Each structure stands twice: as C-alpha cells, then as structure tokens.
Amino acid sequence: MTLISSQLASFWHSQNEHWPFLRAHVEALDQLELSSIPFQNFSIRIQFNPARIISSGAKIDKASLEKRACFLCASNRPVEQEILDILPGYDVLCNPFPIFHAHLTIPSKNHQLQSVQGKIGDMLHLCELLSGYEIFYNGPECGASAPDHFHFQAAPSKVMPLFDDLDHPALTELLYASERLKVCYCPGYLRSTILLEARNPQSIVEAFQLYYNLQAKLQPTHVEPMFNLLARYQSEVYSLVIFPRKAHRPSFYFETGEKQILLSPGAVDMGGLLVISRKEDLSKITSDVVRCMFDEISLNDQTLLYAFRDILLQDKR
Numbered sequence: 001m002t003l004i005s006s007q008l009a010s011f012w013h014s015q016n017e018h019w020p021f022l023r024a025h026v027e028a029l030d031q032l033e034l035s036s037i038p039f040q041n042f043s044i045r046i047q048f049n050p051a052r053i054i055s056s057g058a059k060i061d062k063a064s065l066e067k068r069a070c071f072l073c074a075s076n077r078p079v080e081q082e083i084l085d086i087l088p089g090y091d092v093l094c095n096p097f098p099i100f101h102a103h104l105t106i107p108s109k110n111h112q113l114q115s116v117q118g119k120i121g122d123m124l125h126l127c128e129l130l131s132g133y134e135i136f137y138n139g140p141e142c143g144a145s146a147p148d149h150f151h152f153q154a155a156p157s158k159v160m161p162l163f164d165d166l167d168h169p170a171l172t173e174l175l176y177a178s179e180r181l182k183v184c185y186c187p188g189y190l191r192s193t194i195l196l197e198a199r200n201p202q203s204i205v206e207a208f209q210l211y212y213n214l215q216a217k218l219q220p221t222h223v224e225p226m227f228n229l230l231a232r233y234q235s236e237v238y239s240l241v242i243f244p245r246k247a248h249r250p251s252f253y254f255e256t257g258e259k260q261i262l263l264s265p266g267a268v269d270m271g272g273l274l275v276i277s278r279k280e281d282l283s284k285i286t287s288d289v290v291r292c293m294f295d296e297i298s299l300n301d302q303t304l305l306y307a308f309r310d311i312l313l314q315d316k317r
C-alpha cells in the first residue's frame with residue numbers, strides 16, 4: 001500500500017486537531033527564525049527552534065536512559081498519539097517536537113537498540129510507501145535522542161537542501177558505476193557524503209553492507225559505525241546518502257559561556273538544515289563555524305572511499 005501525499009496530509013491534520021501538544025509545536029513552526037549561509041554551489045539553512053532543546057540537549061548516557069520511560073514504546077506514548085500501520089514491525093507516528101510540518105517518527109514496534117544493520121531494505125521500502133517523503137536515520141552516537149529504541153524519521157521532500165544540492169553537477173564525483181548501481185561522493189560539500197543509487201533496492205542493501213563492514217573495521221569500539229543516513233525514492237530510482245561521522249558533537253557544544261553553541265548535529269543538520277534551540281546561538285553560526293563543525297564531526301577518509309570502490313569492483317555489483 002503506497003500512501004499518497006493527501007492521505008499522509010490528512011493523518012497529520014487529524015493528529016493536529018486532536019492533540020493540542022502537537023498543535024502548539026506545529027503552530028510555533030510558522031514563527032521560527034530562519035537564515036541561510038551561502039557556500040560555493042550550495043547553502044546551509046539555519047532554523048532557530050526552541051522546542052528542540054529536548055533533542056539537542058538530550059542526555060543519552062546509559063544511566064540517563066535507564067532513568068526515563070522510553071517515549072517510543074507504545075505503552076509510554078501520549079494517548080492522543082495515533083499510529084499509521086503501513087509496514088510490518090513499525091509504527092508511523094507524528095513527531096510531537098517537529099522540525100518541520102509533517103515530521104514523522106517511525107519506531108520499531110519492539111523496544112530494540114538503534115542499529116540499522118539489516119534494516120536498509122525497510123528504509124528503502126518506507127521511501128516507496130511514504131510518497132513525497134525522505135526517510136532519515138540517526139546512528140546511536142550521531143544524533144538519535146532515543147538510542148535504546150530503533151527508529152527512522154521522515155521529512156517531506158526538499159525540507160533539507162541535500163537532494164537539490166546533489167543535482168548540481170559541480171558537487172558530485174562518480175566513484176563507481178555498473179548497470180545496477182551508481183556511487184558518487186561529494187568533494188566540495190564540507191561534509192563527507194556518499195550517494196548510492198539503484199533501481200533495485202537490493203543492490204543498495206548489498207552495497208551498503210559492504211560499506212558498513214569497511215567503516216566498522218575503522219571504528220571497532222563503537223556500537224555501530226558512526227553515520228547518518230538519508231534516503232528517497234523518485235522516478236523509480238532509490239537513493240541512499242551516507243554521511244560518515246567521527247564525532248557525536250562538535251567541540252563548541254562542550255564549551256561554556258559565550259563560546260558554547262548548543263548544536264548537536266543529526267541527519268537533518270547533515271542534510272543542510274542546522275537546527276539550534278537557543279536564540280543566542282543564532283548569531284554565532286558563521287561560515288567558519290559551519291566549516292569547523294563539519295571538519296570535527298565528519299569522517300573524511302579517502303582510503304575508506306577507495307577501499308569501498310575496490311570492493312565494489314571486485315564484487316562486480
């Protein structure tokens with residue numbers, strides 16, 4: 001069952017009508033301050049969103065997680081929060097702390113750790129089911145505010161500038177191409193970005209697993225290799241973007257006083273929409289700060305990239 005945009009819109013509107021807590025945050029979205037920083041061939045958007053303090057300031061250490069009731073488990077959810085049941089094993093929900101209109105959270109039905117291995121097929125299937133949406137994933141150490149309960153999120157297309165940016169020929173370089181799979185990377189995009197495209201989702205599932213194994217060798221002490229993911233399905237082509245990461249938060253997050261910027265980047269930020277929750281941070285974000293942040297959190301490893309290409313060549317994907 002593919003949900004057309006109007007069905008999704010009516011789910012979102014009906015939840016807004018019956019759930020005052022969601023409605024208050026959605027109404028606040030229209031008052032948010034937005035700005036933009038231009039770079040060569042692309043821009044970074046900035047959104048000041050005070051309600052997101054809950055996510056950017058989230059404590060995700062083991063002790064803090066054990067102390068709180070898991071907000072993604074069905075038994076702890078607000079009574080008003082309804083479910084769209086479109087893919088076995090998952091609940092599609094309206095996110096009560098939205099970054100944009102029609103922001104969806106898609107947790108697994110069972111309480112299980114945030115780990116995407118074995119779930120890329122589901123992610124691509126969701127792209128197909130939720131027409132007009134992009135699906136994103138934050139690794140347990142890369143922006144997920146519930147690393148103890150598996151979840152994807154969904155954003156209406158083009159909320160983040162990413163896919164429009166990737167259409168710009170100056171931003172992508174071909175790494176590998178076969179009849180079934182195309183892989184590009186983005187050398188001038190400030191953050192390390194790998195784009196996989198295929199008509200058959202299984203080609204992406206298999207190529208992603210090869211990539212996953214390579215990055216896992218580089219980051220053996222982590223629960224999973226650090227990355228954010230963003231996917232879409234358009235014109236019968238599936239696209240999966242990997243943003244390899246080396247740090248959870250940039251150094252300015254841990255500063256105190258004037259020097260601190262409370263920005264904890266996840267997939268939306270990597271997709272080109274920086275979300276800050278304190279007004280005083282708005283004027284601190286300059287092009288140099290953005291560059292420095294991506295340098296600190298993004299894993300820019302040429303050896304990894306070429307190892308991925310070599311393994312695809314060997315495997316003749």
Ligand SMILES: [Zn+2]
Pocket residue numbers: 070071072073110111112148149
């Ligand atoms: Zn849970």
